[in-house]
Amino acid sequence: MTSLCQDKIAEYEREGFLVVRELFSDDLIDRVIEDAERLAADTNIIKEGNLRCRRRPHLRTGEFLLDALEPITDLAPAIKEVAEHPGMLDVLTSLLGEPVCLLKDKLIYKPASTHGLPLHQDYISWPDFPKTCTLVLVAVDLSIRENGCIEVFPGAHKAGYLSPRDGRFHSLDAAKLDGLPSQLVELYPGDAIFFHCLLPHRSGPNLSDEARRHLYFGYNALSDGGDQREHHYDRHFTWQWKELKQSQGLKFFR
Numbered sequence: 732m733t734s735l736c737q738d739k740i741a742e743y744e745r746e747g748f749l750v751v752r753e754l755f756s757d758d759l760i761d762r763v764i765e766d767a768e769r770l771a772a773d774t775n776i777i778k779e780g781n782l783r784c785r786r787r788p789h790l791r792t793g794e795f796l797l798d799a800l801e802p803i804t805d806l807a808p809a810i811k812e813v814a815e816h817p818g819m820l821d822v823l824t825s826l827l828g829e830p831v832c833l834l835k836d837k838l839i840y841k842p843a844s845t846h847g848l849p850l851h852q853d854y855i856s857w858p859d860f861p862k863t864c865t866l867v868l869v870a871v872d873l874s875i876r877e878n879g880c881i882e883v884f885p886g887a888h889k890a891g892y893l894s895p896r897d898g899r900f901h902s903l904d905a906a907k908l909d910g911l912p913s914q915l916v917e918l919y920p921g922d923a924i925f926f927h928c929l930l931p932h933r934s935g936p937n938l939s940d941e942a943r944r945h946l947y948f949g950y951n952a953l954s955d956g957g958d959q960r961e962h963h964y965d966r967h968f969t970w971q972w973k974e975l976k977q978s979q980g981l982k983f984f985r
């Protein structure tokens with residue numbers, strides 16, 4: 732038995748996402764912030780050659796700033812605690828109908844005055860990428876329009892995968908969504924949004940003076956390949972992936 736009621740499961744299936752407020756305590760979020768700040772200042776981690784680090788240019792100066800660390804749970808005890816939080820696993824188990832395995836984990840800093848992410852779906856068309864992949868985004872800071880909160884297209888996951896099936900990241904043309912309206916999802920620290928890997932989403936630029944930090948996790952159903960996080964990251968770091976991200980204006984420390 733899990734605690735999510737049938738109405739919420741039906742809402743998730745219809746809309747492709749579900750917001751759960753106050754899932755994580757202030758104490759846990761404070762410890763996540765300590766992890767995030769410690770890592771950002773750690774020159775053994777934030778350095779040339781570390782492919783965990785993603786950088787983005789400042790909107791005006793063009794200076795490249797630390798934008799994300801992935802994978803992250805093995806470096807940050809509080810973030811690992813969030814990834815394994817019984818309340819979150821309970822929601823996932825309700826949505827997927829069975830236990831889940833962590834597939835990917837990321838800390839997004841989104842510094843002040845940096846771009847957002849273009850419209851995309853998180854499903855990757857690798858032959859064995861788990862079709863049950865379900866994302867959980869956790870707000871570490873207040874996440875609102877001004878600092879580039881996430882924006883989703885409710886119900887658009889039902890259209891299936893809308894990009895070429897070449898295994899690469901693709902930004903999506905909003906025209907493919909048949910005029911479906913989008914919805915900004917504003918979150919307080921400790922709130923979470925669960926969403927389907929086919930749900931088109933994007934985020935705007937951070938026009939505030941502070942970073943807008945999110946945790947971003949992917950899970951798959953246990954019966955859909957079991958624990959495959961290591962395999963996922965082996966492939967994630969292939970040269971094609973790096974080259975593609977660079978071609979989109981994202982730079983790595985390398």
Ligand SMILES: O=C(O)CCC(=O)C(=O)O
Nearest residue numbers: 839848853881934945947
């Ligand atoms: O945190 C954000 O701005 C959105 C992240 C996202 O959509 C992604 O990493 O796929």
